[in-house]
Amino acid sequence: MTKVTTLGEFIVERQADFPFAKGELSRLLSAIRLAAKVVNREVNKAGLVDDILGASGSENIQGETQQKLDVYANQQMINALRAQQEVCGIGSEENEDFIAFENGEAIWGKYVVLMDPLDGSSNIDVNVSIGTIFSIYRRKSKPGTVAELQDFLQPGVDLVAAGYIIYGSSTMLVFSTGHGVNGFTLDTSIGVFCLSHPNMRVPEDGKLYSINEGNYKQFPEGVKKYIKYCQEEDAETNRPYTSRYIGSLVADLHRNMIKGGVYIYPSTGANPNGKLRLMYENIPLSFIVEQAGGKASDGKNRILEIQPKDLHQRTPLFIGSKNMVEMAERYMEEYSETAAGREE
Ligand code: AHG
Ligand code: MN
Ligand code: MN
Numbered sequence: 208m209t210k211v212t213t214l215g216e217f218i219v220e221r222q223a224d225f226p227f228a229k230g231e232l233s234r235l236l237s238a239i240r241l242a243a244k245v246v247n248r249e250v251n252k253a254g255l256v257d258d259i260l261g262a263s264g265s266e267n268i269q270g271e272t273q274q275k276l277d278v279y280a281n282q283q284m285i286n287a288l289r290a291q292q293e294v295c296g297i298g299s300e301e302n303e304d305f306i307a308f309e310n311g312e313a314i315w316g317k318y319v320v321l322m323d324p325l326d327g328s329s330n331i332d333v334n335v336s337i338g339t340i341f342s343i344y345r346r347k348s349k350p351g352t353v354a355e356l357q358d359f360l361q362p363g364v365d366l367v368a369a370g371y372i373i374y375g376s377s378t379m380l381v382f383s384t385g386h387g388v389n390g391f392t393l394d395t396s397i398g399v400f401c402l403s404h405p406n407m408r409v410p411e412d413g414k415l416y417s418i419n420e421g422n423y424k425q426f427p428e429g430v431k432k433y434i435k436y437c438q439e440e441d442a443e444t445n446r447p448y449t450s451r452y453i454g455s456l457v458a459d460l461h462r463n464m465i466k467g468g469v470y471i472y473p474s475t476g477a478n479p480n481g482k483l484r485l486m487y488e489n490i491p492l493s494f495i496v497e498q499a500g501g502k503a504s505d506g507k508n509r510i511l512e513i514q515p516k517d518l519h520q521r522t523p524l525f526i527g528s529k530n531m532v533e534m535a536e537r538y539m540e541e542y543s544e545t546a547a548g549r550e551e
């Protein structure tokens with residue numbers, strides 16, 4: 208029988224790789240993996256239970272209707288992390304302000320977590336993959352004090368770990384602590400995450416492009432031109448590329464991580480900074496993709512070097528296979544307003 212490595216064993220074996228004191232990462236991740244299992248259980252029975260399906264009636268701070276599972280997943284993650292007492296605070300898509308834990312040992316926690324507890328929530332009631340995204344920073348304020356905004360507003364280059372969970376045809380937890388990316392699949396029969404995708408690498412090239420083309424008319428000129436490039440025929444570069452867009456960022460990204468591809472959510476007329484959130488969508492996923500040899504930018508600047516100013520800030524996102532992201536960036540540069548200005 209081939210030896211299976213569980214997530215728990217993996218952390219113990221690779222302890223030296225992690226920028227955490229002994230046991231900290233394992234305790235933090237066990238909180239996340241426990242919440243993932245609970246959310247996974249609810250996601251899987253979502254079709255059966257009327258009560259959990261559909262809109263909860265409240266809106267999150269971005270004015271989007273919160274689905275019940277969003278609220279549920281948020282609460283599960285918060286409860287699990289609070290109980291583990293390694294983090295002093297949490298920033299979440301579902302909460303306008305960050306949550307600072309003031310009771311017990313948590314105030315001594317050295318880390319903060321940022322998360323999108325349920326990504327792709329509009330896909331819940333149609334049985335399409337959804338996910339959870341998280342990132343972990345070391346706090347800036349002194350342990351023993353209440354967490355502050357500055358603990359959260361840190362650029363991606365200062366991340367200590369990030370990951371995502373995909374609730375798909377199987378449930379996977381993919382994470383990195385800055386030493387490559389590893390993927391673990393949940394064996395539901397024993398309730399254990401097992402190493403199934405060691406050392407994940409994003410192919411340098413791909414033939415999939417993912418973008419919501421319904422917004423085409425509102426895209427910047429560079430993106431329009433890049434889409435045309437993807438659609439042109441050229442045997443040497445495998446074009447035309449194939450278009451794939453699920454509408455769950457985690458699922459679109461996970462597919463591109465494995466098969467190669469580019470995902471773009473650019474600025475649009477309606478959303479000049481795009482739709483996706485820097486702190487708990489773009490930064491953690493960019494960290495994962497870079498750790499797997501891919502690339503991520505806002506069309507120009509490396510996502511991980513952007514200094515966040517606001518917990519719920521949005522930026523455009525160009526992410527995936529290195530060569531594809533670079534090609535899209537070249538179109539952005541060539542057709543940018545400043546480039547147009549220079550021509551006149
Ligand atoms: P969330 O469910 O956390 O609000 O995120 C939804 C995001 C992302 O998952 C997805 O890629 C994107 O919204 C889709 O947006 P469009 O419907 O505008 O394409
Ligand atoms: Mn999301
Ligand atoms: Mn969400």
